[in-house]
Amino acid sequence: xxxxRRRTSQLLLALITVLLASTLVFLYFKSGRDQTASYTHxxxxxxxxxxxxxxxxxxxLKARISITHNYDPLVxxxxxxxxxxxxxxxxxxxxxxxxxxxxxxxxxxxxAAIQEKARLVDQFKSHNxxxxxxxxxxxxxxxxxxxxxxxxxDEGKAQLQSVATDTYDLLxxxxxxxxxxxxxxxxxxxxxxGKLAVNxxxxxxxxxxxxDILSNHISLILREQPLVNSLLERIAAVPVAERLxxxxxxLNQDQQTADLIDHQYHRxxxxxxxxxxxxxxxxxxxxxRSFAEINRVNRALQAANETLEQRVERRTQQLKDAQSExxxxxxQAGMAEIATNVLHNVGNVLNSVNISxxxxxxxLRSSKALGLGKAMQLIxxxxxxxxxxxxxDEKGKLLPGYLNQLVEAIAAEQQGMTxxxxxxxxxxxxxxxxxxxxxxxxxxSTLLEPVNISALMEDALRMNAGALSRHHVTVVKEYARVPExxxxxxxxxxxxxxxxxxxxxxMSNLTDRPRQMTLVVQPxxxxxxxxxxxxxxxxxxPENMTRIFTHGFTTRKEGHGFGLHSCALAxxxxxxxxxxxxxxxxxxxxFTLTIPLTLAGSPP
Amino acid sequence: MSNVSTYRLGLMFMLGLxxxxxxxxxxxxxxxxxxxxxxxxxxxxxxxQLFNEPRLSVNGTLSCASCHRLASGGADDKPFSLGFDGxxxxxxxxxxxxxxxxxxxxxxxxxxxxxxxxEQVVISPVEMGSDWKTVVQNLSAMxxxxxxxxxxxxxxxxxxxxxxxxxxxxxxxxxxxxRFDQYLLGxxxxxxxxxxxxxxxxxxxxxxxxxxxxNIGGNMFQKFGVMGDYFKARGNxxxxxxxxxxxxxxxxxxxxxxxxxxxxxxxxxxxFHDASARTLEExxxxxxxxxxxxxxxxxxKDLIIQFLKTLTGxxxxxxx
Numbered sequence: 001x002x003x004x005r006r007r008t009s010q011l012l013l014a015l016i017t018v019l020l021a022s023t024l025v026f027l028y029f030k031s032g033r034d035q036t037a038s039y040t041h042x043x044x045x046x047x048x049x050x051x052x053x054x055x056x057x058x059x060x061l062k063a064r065i066s067i068t069h070n071y072d073p074l075v076x077x078x079x080x081x082x083x084x085x086x087x088x089x090x091x092x093x094x095x096x097x098x099x100x101x102x103x104x105x106x107x108x109x110x111x112a113a114i115q116e117k118a119r120l121v122d123q124f125k126s127h128n129x130x131x132x133x134x135x136x137x138x139x140x141x142x143x144x145x146x147x148x149x150x151x152x153x154d155e156g157k158a159q160l161q162s163v164a165t166d167t168y169d170l171l172x173x174x175x176x177x178x179x180x181x182x183x184x185x186x187x188x189x190x191x192x193x194g195k196l197a198v199n200x201x202x203x204x205x206x207x208x209x210x211x212d213i214l215s216n217h218i219s220l221i222l223r224e225q226p227l228v229n230s231l232l233e234r235i236a237a238v239p240v241a242e243r244l245x246x247x248x249x250x251l252n253q254d255q256q257t258a259d260l261i262d263h264q265y266h267r268x269x270x271x272x273x274x275x276x277x278x279x280x281x282x283x284x285x286x287x288x289r290s291f292a293e294i295n296r297v298n299r300a301l302q303a304a305n306e307t308l309e310q311r312v313e314r315r316t317q318q319l320k321d322a323q324s325e326x327x328x329x330x331x332q333a334g335m336a337e338i339a340t341n342v343l344h345n346v347g348n349v350l351n352s353v354n355i356s357x358x359x360x361x362x363x364l365r366s367s368k369a370l371g372l373g374k375a376m377q378l379i380x381x382x383x384x385x386x387x388x389x390x391x392x393d394e395k396g397k398l399l400p401g402y403l404n405q406l407v408e409a410i411a412a413e414q415q416g417m418t419x420x421x422x423x424x425x426x427x428x429x430x431x432x433x434x435x436x437x438x439x440x441x442x443x444x445s446t447l448l449e450p451v452n453i454s455a456l457m458e459d460a461l462r463m464n465a466g467a468l469s470r471h472h473v474t475v476v477k478e479y480a481r482v483p484e485x486x487x488x489x490x491x492x493x494x495x496x497x498x499x500x501x502x503x504x505x506x507m508s509n510l511t512d513r514p515r516q517m518t519l520v521v522q523p524x525x526x527x528x529x530x531x532x533x534x535x536x537x538x539x540x541x542p543e544n545m546t547r548i549f550t551h552g553f554t555t556r557k558e559g560h561g562f563g564l565h566s567c568a569l570a571x572x573x574x575x576x577x578x579x580x581x582x583x584x585x586x587x588x589x590x591f592t593l594t595i596p597l598t599l600a601g602s603p604p
Numbered sequence: 605m606s607n608v609s610t611y612r613l614g615l616m617f618m619l620g621l622x623x624x625x626x627x628x629x630x631x632x633x634x635x636x637x638x639x640x641x642x643x644x645x646x647x648x649x650x651x652x653q654l655f656n657e658p659r660l661s662v663n664g665t666l667s668c669a670s671c672h673r674l675a676s677g678g679a680d681d682k683p684f685s686l687g688f689d690g691x692x693x694x695x696x697x698x699x700x701x702x703x704x705x706x707x708x709x710x711x712x713x714x715x716x717x718x719x720x721x722x723e724q725v726v727i728s729p730v731e732m733g734s735d736w737k738t739v740v741q742n743l744s745a746m747x748x749x750x751x752x753x754x755x756x757x758x759x760x761x762x763x764x765x766x767x768x769x770x771x772x773x774x775x776x777x778x779x780x781x782x783r784f785d786q787y788l789l790g791x792x793x794x795x796x797x798x799x800x801x802x803x804x805x806x807x808x809x810x811x812x813x814x815x816x817x818x819n820i821g822g823n824m825f826q827k828f829g830v831m832g833d834y835f836k837a838r839g840n841x842x843x844x845x846x847x848x849x850x851x852x853x854x855x856x857x858x859x860x861x862x863x864x865x866x867x868x869x870x871x872x873x874x875x876f877h878d879a880s881a882r883t884l885e886e887x888x889x890x891x892x893x894x895x896x897x898x899x900x901x902x903x904x905k906d907l908i909i910q911f912l913k914t915l916t917g918x919x920x921x922x923x924x
Contacts, residue, residue, distance in 0.1 A: 068633060069633035069807075069812050069813065069816045070633040070634075070635065070816050070817050071816060071817055071823045071824050072635065072816075072817035072818055072823050074823070074824075075707040075817075075823045079707075082716075122824065122825050123825075123856065125823075125824040125825070126824055126825050126826050126827065126860065129813040129814050129824060129826065130813065130826070130830050130895075132813060133810035133813040133896070134897075136810065137810060137898070140808075209899055213897055213898065213899060216831055216897045217831075217897060220830070220831070220897070
């Protein structure tokens with residue numbers, strides 16, 4: 001929700017930024033679009049066109065007064081003008097769309113004018129060429145006729161004098177006509193031509209051709225001169241220069257308009273910039289304010305932080321207290337565990353103690369010593385005749401034999417009870433050891449002493465002897481010959497007692513086959529000793545394999561789950577390892593203790 | 605004072621010695637041929653290929669060079685060249701040489717540029733008979749042209765580019781180094797006395813009124829029959845005799861033609877738009893009679909013809 005709102009505001013901010021930036025760029029380009037150069041260039045082109053146009057006019061006039069016969073200069077300006085015009089036309093893009101039709105109209109007006117002028121100039125060239133030619137020829141033509149006259153004899157000459165004068169007059173009026181073309185002179189020439197035609201008939205035949213030629217050329221002059229003059233006037237009247245001026249004016253107006261727009265955009269840009277500056281100032285003020293706000297909040301945060309630190313300190317102290325309490329309880333729990341452990345082990349030994357005590361009390365109860373009392377009673381009854389009684393009486397004769405038997409029985413009894421008591425005291429010693437060991441846990445000390453493994457195994461078996469015989473367990477011993485080792489006798493014993501006890505329990509429900517337990521002692525790899533207890537009992541399911549050594553794990557109803565756990569711990573404390581293996585439920589199990597084989601006598 | 609005059613004399617002496625070596629160009633109404641312009645070589649070469657390309661005509665029979673044979677004066681020797689269909693056209697083929705110096709193209713000057721001339725010839729129903737769409741398609745189909753066009757023009761094969769390439773090539777078709785040009789450039793010894801007299805007659809009789817400038821003609825229109833009705837005398841009028849009238853429908857322009865260039869005139873027979881003059885002599889006679897209205901001596905005509913023969917230039921280093 002907050003994220004979406006933040007994204008929206010970011011988007012909005014970006015949009016506004018883009019909008020402002022594009023407005024600025026737009027205004028910048030609009031105001032910075034400097035078209036002066038473009039207009040100047042176009043006007044420059046038009047100026048060149050005007051120059052060429054003027055040059056063209058002057059070339060026409062030069063041709064008119066026949067300074068030159070070369071008509072190339074009358075062609076070249078038009079070609080150049082066409083080229084310039086194409087260039088000018090290709091630069092029309094800066095006109096406003098609304099102005100385009102007017103601009104095009106102006107262009108078309110110019111094109112029409114230049115076409116008209118080109119047409120007239122072409123006509124002028126044609127007519128002027130033949131006119132100049134005939135005018136140039138006139139004196140020669142006259143000379144030709146005069147030459148004919150000269151050939152005529154004096155008599156004829158006098159006769160033809162008037163004709164010669166007429167011809168000469170005609171020539172003169174034609175030349176004058178070329179200078180000042182007027183209808184009067186045209187009429188004069190027409191009259192002269194008429195006269196020449198009449199005179200021609202009077203002249204000898206050799207005159208015919210030159211006169212014809214002359215009159216033809218004069219007719220041509222008469223025809224062409226007014227035409228050339230009118231063409232010149234029409235050329236002068238073609239408003240090419242005016243059209244070019246129109247274009248220049250148009251460009252000027254366009255530029256003024258563009259400048260106006262330009263100024264307008266400059267103003268807009270100024271206003272926009274001012275607005276931006278105001279906005280910036282506003283934002284700066286806002287920024288300063290938020291800085292103050294941030295500082296204030298920072299200070300508040302710092303204060304809160306300090307309080308928080310105190311609170312954390314307090315809470316840490318509380319936690320520490322709680323932890324020490326917890327540790328106390330843990331210690332107590334640990335002590336409880338140790339106690340449980342001790343009690344368990346002591347319980348195991350107590351079994352043996354019980355059995356021994358039981359046995360001694362039973363023996364005492366059924367002691368043959370009671371028989372001694374009865375015998376003594378018989379003797380006390382016959383104290384007077386003791387001799388007789390012992391020799392004569394039937395019963396008395398048996399008494400000495402009985403007493404002898406009794407002595408033997410009591411001796412045997414005493415022997416058994418002494419053994420049993422020795423066993424009892426051993427068990428009590430073991431209990432003492434257990435307690436001492438558990439006490440030593442606190443110091444975690446290990447007492448290393450020379451241990452005979454087979455003897456230790458026998459002790460362990462004896463501690464479980466009663467139970468084993470009760471449960472009819474056959475013990476198979478496979479002891480390899482191992483030397484006396486340096487070990488923690490008590491821990492080893494504890495482990496063995498436990499393992500044997502467990503094996504016995506594992507086989508307690510076994511009815512279909514003999515209950516056999518195999519004890520194996522053998523040296524292992526890497527200077528280790530392996531002691532294993534194998535049973536044919538219920539076995540261990542794989543799912544239990546992993547937690548079999550954990551504290552509190554048991555499969556027995558009355559079990560605590562301490563035995564194997566403490567055994568495993570003890571094994572580790574001896575730098576050894578306790579491992580279990582079972583082929584599966586019902587297939588028995590093997591527990592193997594692996595400890596370092598440290599020979600007795602070697603330094604620990 | 606005497607020092608100065610000595611100096612002047614020395615200067616004049618030196619100038620006098622130097623004058624034949626400098627050979628200053630003559631200032632005449634006839635102008636020497638300009639140098640061949642330097643144009644984009646790729647376009648010129650492309651134009652040369654197109655000039656010889658029969659695919660420009662509708663049935664692949666005619667190229668520009670079919671009628672404008674560079675080896676024979678830039679035109680053919682027929683009175684009327686044959687169109688794509690084998691039928692003769694109505695008007696004599698003008699030379700392609702120095703055509704770029706003419707102020708307009710075609711006998712009646714109906715177009716201003718060589719490009720427009722190319723454009724019209726290709727689509728003319730009696731000349732190449734094609735149309736530009738077909739021409740562009742045909743040329744585009746050839747990879748060699750595709751490559752050449754894309755090298756010469758940014759937009760590849762287009763009608764405008766074909767026309768421009770041809771026109772560009774034609775602008776290089778100048779025939780420099782004619783003896784008369786050498787004369788104009790100052791080598792006055794190159795012409796014989798007879799030829800110089802011929803030039804003088806050419807000017808005196810007024811031929812120069814129309815045949816002048818850089819192309820010795822080709823810069824104005826003139827009525828054929830200024831001093832007499834040539835067509836009436838010739839008889840058998842045809843449409844092409846109308847000249848510019850066909851273009852403008854202006855009575856003024858009836859029988860008006862572009863004045864042809866006299867360069868290479870000795871090798872471009874037959875003469876006139878109707879090819880009516882088979883020899884220079886006939887052409888000169890017609891000119892005198894109908895254009896100049898003069899009656900020259902045979903000697904003058906011979907001199908003029910001798911002069912006209914000095915106008916033959918060179919193409920590809922060889923005289924035409």
